Amino acid sequence: MTFPLRIGTRRSKLALAQSGMMQRAIGRALGVPQAEIETAIPLVEIVTTGDRVQDRRLLEIGGKALFTKEIEEALLAGRIDVAIHSMKDVPAVQPDGLCIAAIPEREDARDAFISRDFASFADLPLGARLGTASLRRQAQALALRPDLKIEMLRGNIDTRLRRAADGEFDAILLAVSGMTRLGVSEHIREKLSLDDFLPAPGQGALALQTRAADIDAALNDQWAAALNHAQTAVCVAAERGAMTALEGSCRTAIGAYALIENGSLRLTTEMLSPDGSARWRRVGELASAPQPATEVDARLLGQRLGGEVHAFAGDQAVDPATLDG
Incomplete structure (x- = not known):
């Protein structure tokens, strides 16, 4: 070439x-x-x-x-x-x-909370309007706050930020990585917890x-x-292994995040019901000895943990709106 x-x-x-x-x-x-x-x-x-x-x-x-x-x-x-x-x-x-x-x-994998009037997710009032098109973010938000009203929000980042600034929503959720790469991170009011808002596989x-x-x-x-970047590639392999096992798509609310600390790979993966009322999660590790984890090892870990989650969740985690016809 x-x-x-x-x-x-x-x-x-x-x-x-x-x-x-x-x-x-x-x-x-x-x-x-x-x-x-x-x-x-x-x-x-x-x-x-x-x-x-x-x-x-x-x-x-x-x-x-x-x-x-x-x-x-x-x-x-x-x-x-x-x-x-x-x-x-x-x-x-x-x-x-x-x-x-x-x-x-990888960039920061966390989700960002953006709001004109509220400083954090916890500050949202009862029945607040939360804008997102992500089934994962919807389910995770409702798992914490079932009173929220989820409203569909698509479009580019500028469009979403403008709609939030105009008060069409009480808050919206975006990826920190995209806002950082676009140079608009000053709009982030809070970087959400990786535990509460486990990212999409490969986010960032x-x-x-x-x-x-x-x-x-x-x-x-x-x-x-x-x-x-070898460490990012290994972490992403683990997350995408879980995604494969969970049949990850826009029909299912799934999250997966892997991190290498002290040479060991730790993967957390989950599946949620669309309304956030049920949440299935597994955590696993690959020790660094005698050699650092490979992409193959990481993918197998993801597939195993994802398979365990899928076995427990089954069809309960599929968006019912996609089952008609």
Whole structure:
């Protein structure tokens, strides 16, 4: 593979910010002069179905894969050479012919509480209106506060922040990582507890995807090795292993978060009923001795814990709105 090395990205402001970060990082890894990076490694903007349809929850229009489908099609067709995705949008199974080449170091994985009038989630009044399109965030919020009124909120971050500032909602929930990358973290009133609001699998991480046939090409091998963050990749493997076992999609409220401390991997994963009335959780660890955990080991841990959660939860955790027809 030679230059130009074309990067496929969604057209949203956040996607372009994230892809621009990776564009510059790939350029540096390949020794491209700063002034030549945009020409040697151009961004190719692609509008996805998930971006076009903003008035319905993702589960109603085909799930979160609608943020990746058109970009992956462009990658398979050879119109682009690298795809940049938010890892939490990437389905558990890769399409034939594609692979994840690198996972850079993760940003803060927590959820952010944003409100014009209230300083924290705990300060919300009885019956407050909480804006989110995430079934996971809905279930976790209702598990703590069943009195809340959950209202659907989609759109880009700027749109959501504007609607919150206009008082359409008493509060909204977003990912800290996206707000940080966009430079709008001053709107965060509270970074929510990882225990109360266990993140989506892969939240805060990015996925750099390529064609499997190109993974060993000299250019790809060079930037992939430079950008891949081994600890993040292991943690994400554990979380996505749990997601696979839990059949994670927009139809189920699931969370998973892995952390490496003192060389040991600790994974927490859970599934909730959509109304938050039931919550099933498992925690497990991989010891560091004699060797640090591998991605394979981490994925197996995730699959085991996720399988245990799924066995207890069963169909109780599926959004009933998706079962008709």
